Amino acid sequence: MSAKLTPKGMRDIGPEDMFVREEAIEKIRAAFRLFGYRPLETPAMEYLETLRAKAGPEVDKQIFIIEGGEYGLRFDLTVPLARYAASTDAPKPFKRYAIDVVWRKEEPQRGRFREFYQADPDIVGSASMRCEAELLSLANTICVSFGFQKPRIMLNNRKILDGIAAKLGIEADVKGEVFRVLDKLDKIGEAEVEKLLREILGGKADELLKIIRSKGGNKSKLALAAKYSEEGAKELEEILALCGSEFEVEVDLFLVRGLGYYTGPVFEVKLSDDIGTVMAGGRYDSLLGIYGQPAPAVGISVGIERLVTLLAERRKGAGKKTDTKVLVACVKPDFYPDSVRTAAEFRKAGVACETDLNDRNIRKQLDYANSLGIPFVAVIGEREVKSKSVTLRDMASGKEEVLPIGAAIDRVKGG
Amino acid sequence: MSAKLTPKGMRDIGPEDMFVREEAIEKIRAAFRLFGYRPLETPAMEYLETLRAKAGPEVDKQIFIIEGGEYGLRFDLTVPLARYAASTDAPKPFKRYAIDVVWRKEEPQRGRFREFYQADPDIVGSASMRCEAELLSLANTICVSFGFQKPRIMLNNRKILDGIAAKLGIEADVKGEVFRVLDKLDKIGEAEVEKLLREILGGKADELLKIIRSKGGNKSKLALAAKYSEEGAKELEEILALCGSEFEVEVDLFLVRGLGYYTGPVFEVKLSDDIGTVMAGGRYDSLLGIYGQPAPAVGISVGIERLVTLLAERRKGAGKKTDTKVLVACVKPDFYPDSVRTAAEFRKAGVACETDLNDRNIRKQLDYANSLGIPFVAVIGEREVKSKSVTLRDMASGKEEVLPIGAAIDRVKGG
Incomplete structure (x- = not known):
């Protein structure tokens, strides 16, 4: 009887893994609260119209739709926040966290699931770069609390990327495709990215790559970036100054973050080249307007699944089966x-x-x-x-x- | 734009309520762990076949079905446990807890939601009444930890009810209906229960009511019950002896618990007549067999929503908006x-x-x-x-x- 089976692309999490998971969630929640973020929980499902408002109707393929076609399961925690923020009169900035499950109807593959946890702190109602600096400090705090003393924190700005695209004369409708290709770097490697960019951009691909691959320290990269967007470069300078000596942040002009809705700084946190990205986010000042109340917003998504896996691997053999003493x-x-x-x-x-x-x-x-x-x-x-x-x-x-x-x-x- | 709305019958839980909710969940989880229960998390959705195996196809009306008709959202935490338990080789007894959301497509009404939390400790793999006594002790511990020193804990046995039905010559197919009516006592009151029973049973209704309404202490009720099921009465005696002087348990022959799958002792915990039932459960020795591995099982479901409401009411005005100091x-x-x-x-x-x-x-x-x-x-x-x-x-x-x-x-x- 198939009734014995766990649904495709999903999983049961038994006690030993759950002890690690509950500990990891507790650590992350404690960090969020230490920085003054406040919990918000929203339903698992939203009106399809709400979900499409952010991602367009093509997102339907990725969504588990409830029979009747009125509702779908949420695919992230940002859409519910945007919907909620448009109706709340909470004091601004509204700093909320959510630690919860999201669903995506992707073809299941090794290590990727159709149901997984995200842990998101977001700030609604401030346009200041102080927010970005705070979120990076929070991200660093979480990494350290998991025993990773030196995370690689990478920073870029959509305004700089937009400036480069404008200078190179890349059309608005092509730009989205270019950004999606750049964002695949980790998955498909630099050679493949180059190849795809040439297919899309022809000769302009080399010009683009020359700019975003530029080496050197943050200072020289920002000097270069300022040629394409003074505002974008200045925003990053502000963030870097506030992060100060507490931890290192690296400007990486290659960094895009695939999602179309980012409008300003974007960032990514890696624990090592091997482990890859564990947190990512950015500023999305236009999203809340879609839901009827324009307000600046910025957030980071903590990839809790990967942190849990890392924690479990480190505990291998020492994982506890019970709390009973x-x-x-x-x-x-x-x-x-x-x-x-x-x-x-x-x-x-x-x-x-x-x-x-x-x-x-x-x-x-x-x-x-x-x-x-x-x-x-x-x-x-x-x-x-x-x-x-x-x-x-x-x-x-x-x-x-x-x-x-x-x-x-x-x-x-x-x- | 309807995108601003929260789905029908569901709700957003803002920071102030979430602080109370997280505290309540933490209290309940701590109690589960104190008794050696181990966490298990299963996916939000199950194969429809799995869900129907317990509740029959008529349950479809109550289930949010995923487009395509293969999966549905779980309506309780017992079905996923039964599916999981059939495939695990965890040491027996397998004592697991789950604190998670379930969904039911009921018509929304005041105070009832289509998405709500349950918190369930269950024991798989022991037929001993020691389990029932332990679950009642755990339930009492939770009530006390929420500040309710004297919960009303009520106990009955399906074997006794079955014995009464058999002696009165109530047919097997009528019995289910009778049980459902008895279970509505809290909702519709005793007069209405009487009326409905007369419609179903005619003259036998009075005989039935006379037995199950019998007053007196536990001893005299059990003496009466033993006439209809010696085994059932003996099981209750065992449970009462083990609960001992730690807390009071009251035999209530009227108590049924509506669900068809209970096979032995059933119980209910009330904080007051006003507040009503906050926990309920019983033994279901036949359920796991449906999923391919027969094993005795018993559990209790903690109605976390009601406990959270009570906690929030008590805090009225003193509820915190943030953790920030x-x-x-x-x-x-x-x-x-x-x-x-x-x-x-x-x-x-x-x-x-x-x-x-x-x-x-x-x-x-x-x-x-x-x-x-x-x-x-x-x-x-x-x-x-x-x-x-x-x-x-x-x-x-x-x-x-x-x-x-x-x-x-x-x-x-x-x-």
């Missing part, structure tokens, strides 16, 4: 009520614990503790009931001690 | 980089803080802090930059002090 076992079923009472005392002290729900002998209870990696077993038998104590077994060393319950709680908490 | 304001834009550096120090000390992203004068910065209820503003001007200090303003009292940054951090943390 103690299995309160009983020598005979007669003592089960005593083990329940003892477990209640452990729990009152904040110690996660379990009792034997399967009426098993003591050997099998120890097997269960072993199979989940539960570190302690507190055995309850006649002697223990009489003396209000437990025999506490340290499962790693095999060492056993008879202890009053209070002392056993202390031992487990200390261990 | 300090707005680091600057007297002139020149000092903004200094406010960024100061904010970084607050954050390093774990203090959530913000800077002014809108280039506003100091009065407007204070207004912003006020509008969000941010308790402190740390003002940075020329004097403060020179002396590496801040002027810390307590927004409630209006009191200001010039403090070195370290002392300001201590003050904010202490306050």
Whole structure:
């Protein structure tokens, strides 16, 4: 029966992976809150009209549409924010975060899923470059909290790219295609990008590539960029000055971000060339206008799936299967009520614990503790009931001690 | 443009409500983990075949079906568990929790939504009544953690109800209808239940009502119940003995739980007659067999929406709008980089803080802090930059002090 199957391109996330995932989400949420971002949750589905307003009707192919054709599942967390922001009277800037699932009906491939998490902090209601600098600082904080001390933070500006395109006489309708090709660099490599650009632009491809490939420090790149957009270069200077000495930011004129709706600075965070992009975003000052209330906005999307994978890989072998610290076992079923009472005392002290729900002998209870990696077993038998104590077994060393319950709680908490 | 609207029967949950909701979810998750339940997350959608296996094709009306007719959005968290449990080799008992959204295409009405949270701990792989007792203890722990010291915990057994139906000669196909009517007691009241039962059962209605309405303590009810199902009564006795003196459980022969799939004990937790049921569940030993791997199972569903509403009502007026403790304001834009550096120090000390992203004068910065209820503003001007200090303003009292940054951090943390 196919009913046993998980839907195509989706997955079940079992306990071991979930412990890592919940920890990762908690870390990211803590960083968002540390910077004063406030939570907003919106429904999984939106009117198709709302979804199309941002991405056009061609996005329908990518959307899971609900039967009846009125609703579709959200494909990002930005559209719901834009819809909400158009109706809220929250104080400006409205700094919101959302950590939630989105759906895309792409052909499933290795490592890519049709349902995945995004974690987005966005700022609505400020045109200042202070926002960009804050989001990059937040991104850096998250990387560091995951143990990556030196993320590569790359910065560009759509205004500069637009300026270059204008100077080279690239038509507006071709420009979108060019940007999409540039954005594929990570996936298809530089040679392929070159080839595709030549097909689209002919001789102009080389001119374009010469400009955006220019090497050197941020200063020389910005001097070059200023020839195409003074405003764009000045915005980046402001951002760089505010990021200051706290962390490094690298101007990369090759950086595009594929989505058409960015209007100003765009950025990307890589942990290494190997791992690739884990966060990306930019300014989108025109999007909210579509939803009836024009306001500047800027945001970054944290690729939580990749961070979770990295965290899980690092934990390999050390991943926990359970939070339970103690299995309160009983020598005979007669003592089960005593083990329940003892477990209640452990729990009152904040110690996660379990009792034997399967009426098993003591050997099998120890097997269960072993199979989940539960570190302690507190055995309850006649002697223990009489003396209000437990025999506490340290499962790693095999060492056993008879202890009053209070002392056993202390031992487990200390261990 | 309808794109501004939230889908029918659904809702946006803004920051103030989200802070309460995240706190409630955290409390519930902590309780699940304290009892050794392990997290499992499954996709939002399942094959329609999977969903129908539990509820039959008539459930289609209630399901949001994805265009193409292959998938539907889950309507509970039990079906995904049953599908998953049939394929996992996790140690038994498999104690899992899930806290997630489900969808039902009901006609929206006041206080009922088409998308809502459930929080379910379930136990797969044990037929022992120890499981029921543990789930009731967990339910009691959650109620207490929300400040409800004396929840009403009600208990019955489908085996007893089946026994009564058999003795009264109620046909199998009528029984389901009778159970559904009994389950409506809370909604339609006792007089209406009586009326409907008479329509279905004629004279037998009074016999049935006489039995299930019987008053008295648990002992006398169980003695009566034993006449119809010795096994059912014995199971309840076991559960009651294990719940012991920790909390009270009340046998209620009227209790049914509408869902057809329960096979043994069923239970319901009420906080008051006014608030109604906040948790409900029971044993469903036949469900997993449908998914190819027969195993006993029992669970309870925590109605998180109602708990969140209760928590929010209690906080009325005291609900927080933000986690931010300090707005680091600057007297002139020149000092903004200094406010960024100061904010970084607050954050390093774990203090959530913000800077002014809108280039506003100091009065407007204070207004912003006020509008969000941010308790402190740390003002940075020329004097403060020179002396590496801040002027810390307590927004409630209006009191200001010039403090070195370290002392300001201590003050904010202490306050």
